[in-house]
Amino acid sequence: MREAFLKRVREAAASGRQYRVHTADVPARAGYIGAGDDPLARLANEVTLVGGHAQVVEDLPQARREVVALLSRFAPKSVLCWEHPLLDRLGLAELLQNAGAGAISHASLSPLPLTEQRQQMLAADLCISSVSYAVAETGTLAVASAPGRERCGSLIAPVHLAIVEASQVLPDLFDLFEKLEAEGLERLPSNVTLITGPSKSGDIELTLTTGVHGPGEWHVLVIRNT
Amino acid sequence: MSDYARHEHHDFMAASAEAMADPGLQGALGKLASSLGQRNKDAWAALEGSDLLREKARKIKDATLAELDKHLETLEASVIRRGGHVHFADDAEAARTIIQQIVRDCGAKKIVKSKSMTSEEIHLNGALESIGCQVVETDLGEYIIQLADERPSHLVAPAIHKRLADVTEVLSRDAGRQLPADPTELCAYARGRLRGHFAEAEVGITGGNFAVAETGTVVLVTNEGNGRLTTALPRVHIALVGIEKVIPKFADLPVFLKVLARAATGQKLSIYTSLTNGPRQPGELDGPEEFHLVLLDNGRSKILGGPLRESLFCIRCGACLNACPIYRNVGGHAYGGVYAGPIGAVITPLYDGLPANHHLPAASSLCGACKAACPVKIAIPDMLVKLREQLHTAAEAKPNRLEGLAYGLWARSLRSPWLYRVSTWLATRFSRLRRGGRWIKRLPGPLHGWTGSRDFPAPAASRFRDWWAEEEKLHTSQSPNPGASWPPLGIQPNRGLLVASAVLLALWNLFLVGIILWK
Numbered sequence: 012m013r014e015a016f017l018k019r020v021r022e023a024a025a026s027g028r029q030y031r032v033h034t035a036d037v038p039a040r041a042g043y044i045g046a047g048d049d050p051l052a053r054l055a056n057e058v059t060l061v062g063g064h065a066q067v068v069e070d071l072p073q074a075r076r077e078v079v080a081l082l083s084r085f086a087p088k089s090v091l092c093w094e095h096p097l098l099d100r101l102g103l104a105e106l107l108q109n110a111g112a113g114a115i116s117h118a119s120l121s122p123l124p125l126t127e128q129r130q131q132m133l134a135a136d137l138c139i140s141s142v143s144y145a146v147a148e149t150g151t152l153a154v155a156s157a158p159g160r161e162r163c164g165s166l167i168a169p170v171h172l173a174i175v176e177a178s179q180v181l182p183d184l185f186d187l188f189e190k191l192e193a194e195g196l197e198r199l200p201s202n203v204t205l206i207t208g209p210s211k212s213g214d215i216e217l218t219l220t221t222g223v224h225g226p227g228e229w230h231v232l233v234i235r236n237t
Numbered sequence: 238m239s240d241y242a243r244h245e246h247h248d249f250m251a252a253s254a255e256a257m258a259d260p261g262l263q264g265a266l267g268k269l270a271s272s273l274g275q276r277n278k279d280a281w282a283a284l285e286g287s288d289l290l291r292e293k294a295r296k297i298k299d300a301t302l303a304e305l306d307k308h309l310e311t312l313e314a315s316v317i318r319r320g321g322h323v324h325f326a327d328d329a330e331a332a333r334t335i336i337q338q339i340v341r342d343c344g345a346k347k348i349v350k351s352k353s354m355t356s357e358e359i360h361l362n363g364a365l366e367s368i369g370c371q372v373v374e375t376d377l378g379e380y381i382i383q384l385a386d387e388r389p390s391h392l393v394a395p396a397i398h399k400r401l402a403d404v405t406e407v408l409s410r411d412a413g414r415q416l417p418a419d420p421t422e423l424c425a426y427a428r429g430r431l432r433g434h435f436a437e438a439e440v441g442i443t444g445g446n447f448a449v450a451e452t453g454t455v456v457l458v459t460n461e462g463n464g465r466l467t468t469a470l471p472r473v474h475i476a477l478v479g480i481e482k483v484i485p486k487f488a489d490l491p492v493f494l495k496v497l498a499r500a501a502t503g504q505k506l507s508i509y510t511s512l513t514n515g516p517r518q519p520g521e522l523d524g525p526e527e528f529h530l531v532l533l534d535n536g537r538s539k540i541l542g543g544p545l546r547e548s549l550f551c552i553r554c555g556a557c558l559n560a561c562p563i564y565r566n567v568g569g570h571a572y573g574g575v576y577a578g579p580i581g582a583v584i585t586p587l588y589d590g591l592p593a594n595h596h597l598p599a600a601s602s603l604c605g606a607c608k609a610a611c612p613v614k615i616a617i618p619d620m621l622v623k624l625r626e627q628l629h630t631a632a633e634a635k636p637n638r639l640e641g642l643a644y645g646l647w648a649r650s651l652r653s654p655w656l657y658r659v660s661t662w663l664a665t666r667f668s669r670l671r672r673g674g675r676w677i678k679r680l681p682g683p684l685h686g687w688t689g690s691r692d693f694p695a696p697a698a699s700r701f702r703d704w705w706a707e708e709e710k711l712h713t714s715q716s717p718n719p720g721a722s723w724p725p726l727g728i729q730p731n732r733g734l735l736v737a738s739a740v741l742l743a744l745w746n747l748f749l750v751g752i753i754l755w756k
Contacts, residue, residue: 016325016534020480021306023542028303030544032616034296042290042495061504120522128522129470133436149505158520162469166462184491184506192487196452197318199487201518202468205494205510210462212424213502214378214394216265216401217272220424223377224431225462225509 046147046182051233054180057150061208062221063229065150074101074174074234081230082110085170087137092116094159095141097176100237103139112137117159132161138168138226143203145180145233146187151207152231153187155200162202171226173206176237249596253567261400266565273394274559276503277610284499294496295613297489298550302541308450308483309532315453319515321528328535329359336361336442336475337368339529343473345370345439349431351457351464352376353444354392354553355477355533358575358588361442373434375463377427384411390569390577392555393501398568431463441467441525445478446552447493448530450485453514455530458497460508468513474525476513479533481541481549493552496612500556536588545620548583550613557607557617563600572597579607579617586624591631598624639683646745659739663746664696665703671695 046053055065068074078101090112092103107114115135120128143155152173154165165171181187191199210225221227256262281287301308313323326332340348348370350356362372362383374383378396382389385407389395396404405418408426416426443464447456455476457464468474484493490512498504517524540549558564558578569577574585574594582597591598601607603618611617650656676692679685687693 012327012331013325016327016532017306017309019534019538020309020541023538024303024305026542027546030546031303032295032299032547034299035292037289037293037296041286041293042284042492044285057505061508117522129436132523133432151506156521156524157518158522161521162465162523166465166469184495188488188491196487199452199454199512199514201319201514201516201521201524203512203514204465205506205512206508207504207506207510208460208508211460211508212377213272213460214376214381214396215404215420215423216399217268217394217397218401218420220420223424223428223461223463224375224466 040185043183043185044148050147050180050182051177051235054145054147054150054175055231055233057147058229058231059150061150062211063150063208063231065231065233067233067235069234070236071101071234074232075106077232078103078106078172078174079110081172082106082112085137086110087112087135087168087170089113089115089131089135090137090139091132091135091161091164091168092138093140093161093164094118097141097174097237098139101174103174117161132163132167135163135168136170138164138166138171139174140165140171141174141176142179143200144187144190145175145231146182146184146205147180148183149207151184151187151205153191154204154206156202157200162204165204165206166225169222169226170228170230171206171209172230172232175231175233177233177235178237180233249571249573249600252571252573253600256567256571261403262398262568263566265398265400266568269397269559269565273502273555274565274610277500277556277559280499280503280505284495287496287499290492291496291612291614294492294552295550297484297492298613299547301483301485302481302546302549305480305483305541308485309480311450311485312448312453312483312530312532315449315451316515316528316530317453319453319528321453321515321530324529324531326531326533326535329533332359332477332531332533332535333361333364335531336477337364339473339475340365340370340440341368343439343527345473347371347373347434347438348440348442349373349375349434349438349463349467349471350379351441351443351459351467352379352395353442353477354389354575355444355479356442357389358535359477359533361477373431373438375431375434375467376459377424377461377463380427380431381407384408388570388575391558392553392576392578394555398570435466435470438471440473440475441471442475442477443467445476445482445530446497447490448476448478448483449487449490450483452487453530454487454490454512456490456494457511457513458494458507458509459511460502460504462509465509465511468511468525469523472525473527473529474513474516475529475531477531477533479535480537481551497552497554500552500610500612501554540584540587544623545583545587547615548580548587548620550615551580551584552612554612556610556612557615560606560610562602562604562606567600572600579621580615583617583620583624591624591627595628598622598628643745646741650742656739656742658702660742660746661700661702663743665699667746668696668698 051067055067058065092114115131142152144153156162209221209227209229212220212223316323324335365372374380381396391397409416445455446458498507516528557580561579564578572581582600586594598621601621605618607617650660677695680688
């Protein structure tokens with residue numbers, strides 16, 4: 012079946028070559044836009060434009076104050092957290108403890124049976140993650156999966172907070188794909204998701220609604236100096 | 238789920254007349270131009286060098302299709318290297334059987350689906366229900382039309398034909414209580430209901446916007462996040478992907494992602510773009526443990542080898558639908574196929590046979606708005622014209638002798654300046670005999686199609702060349718060009734043939750005039 016399938020495609024591709032379309036030569040960097048002088052400000056601006064809440068802070072203490080403010084505003088019972096060096100430097104575990112929020116993470120979920128894991132994740136009311144990279148021009152966060160960096164960790168709760176540091180920010184989408192390729196295509200994470208906004212739908216009379224499956228509220232905290 | 242098998246083709250003209258008379262549908266479609274259509278235009282305008290980027294995407298598609306078999310083999314090897322399984326499905330039935338088998342093997346009872354037109358194309362839901370599975374569409378629009386037992390009418394806004402009142406009714410029936418007619422509330426209801434399904438489903442089925450050969454990456458683009466949940470929670474992920482979705486290199490992806498979102502919804506990027514690379518890695522807590530890629534031919538290889546192979550460039554963004562004055566008036570269901578709008582008018586006859594879909598190539602004014610909106614610049618109007626030509630030359634087409642004679646005479650008179658002059662002169666004589674204005678409202682008999690939905694312009698009472706000659710006479714002292722008006726040219730080679738043709742032409746004009754005067 013496979014052989015016949017590929018043979019059929021091979022013959023069709025060959026006979027289709029007489030109908031190839033004429034295309035003009037295109038410069039290699041066509042469509043590259045970049046992010047200007049201040050990529051962090053650009054990132055925050057674009058995040059806001061697509062319906063997120065972005066803030067650029069100078070350092071970790073300022074970032075802590077912002078996180079504390081958000082935690083007191085949402086008063087989450089259960090927070091699904093990534094395990095990430097930036098979140099450790101921020102001291103997130105302590106901040107959550109102080110706020111009286113229960114943290115669920117890879118460490119707490121791993122020993123549980125599958126159904127229990129799922130139920131706990133589905134019950135989370137806040138997701139806190141970092142990112143692998145961010146793209147300033149589009150206001151995009153790239154989150155790559157790994158043990159401790161769950162797919163659900165930026166997806167499953169009604170609110171998602173992402174903590175980003177300057178070194179993670181790239182100007183353009185093209186830069187992101189170059190970075191991922193430079194890290195080795197054979198080692199691509201099993202899932203890389205690009206997030207550009209809170210979950211949206213226009214399926215009811217083209218009226219925009221948010222939070223249909225993913226988080227309806229999307230907060231991005233960008234730290235200049237870490 | 239209602240199905241629409243090959244023998245159930247409906248008549249495009251009848252279906253469009255019905256659509257035009259449906260005030261609800263007209264209200265829903267009326268929003269398209271100012272929303273999605275306008276956003277598409279704005280997005281191209283805002284992107285510097287957008288034309289070059291679209292050209293690049295087009296170039297990649299063209300080059301990929303020229304070596305498609307090799308890229309498929311590379312893709313297969315990459316997916317297997319990442320621990321996934323690859324299946325080759327010749328047609329819809331083969332694909333259904335393969336997917337049924339995977340589902341049986343893992344003993345699944347509940348399946349969640351992210352939006353996939355390819356699964357619509359193979360009528361997958363019915364096939365899975367027939368083996369005792371519950372299939373739940375999770376895209377909000379798809380969920381609504383699944384509950385309403387309808388089918389999508391737009392590539393990216395599947396429930397665009399439903400008004401708020403319809404949606405409220407459909408979801409209220411599902412809820413068993415009256416829900417408020419408010420999009421936010423309805424959305425919240427659907428979120429809660431679908432979360433329940435996500436929590437239980439053993440299998441997630443998706444399509445794929447792109448499949449990258451060198452990495453085995455299947456790309457899913459959604460705005461709601463249902464594609465992410467479908468590939469995060471269920472134990473098994475099945476991606477059903479048409480073979481034309483393959484692109485060779487990882488570095489090609491940003492080119493397509495940049496044009497896809499802009500074309501589809503005017504966004505720089507869709508909210509969620511998932512690059513899935515096989516099953517989860519050791520230690521990960523979510524993502525599928527098992528990944529299957531089903532590569533679907535179902536007529537694509539036939540198109541690949543023929544003159545309309547460019548239709549395989551399509552990345553299913555829906556921009557041509559939003560731009561099309563016909564689609565915006567009649568909606569997606571009038572087209573009768575899985576794929577609607579300008580691109581549907583091209584590919585439905587290709588997948589499903591031209592004679593059965595003979596109305597579709599004519600369901601266009603050839604205005605070119607579709608080509609202008611297309612992120613890969615597919616020459617849709619040219620392809621529609623080619624299909625119209627095929628309708629006349631195909632073996633199964635029934636030749637119309639009268640039509641053949643009429644066009645033959647017309648072509649003959651256009652090839653000879655002398656005959657052309659005679660015929661235009663005759664037309665003005667007959668036009669003077671006719672009463673009525675510049676438009677003919679109704680033509681009888683076989684010609685009624687010309688005037689069924691528009692007026693036919695009446696021949697002018699005087700020819701341009703006569704008018705020009707008069708003007709020249711007024712403005713210059715010289716005598717006008719002697720060849721410009723009746724009597725015709727002085728030198729007449731092959732006089733016998735020309736005289737015979739002139740007689741035929743006169744008869745043809747008499748026939749036309751008879752029709753015009755016959756009321």
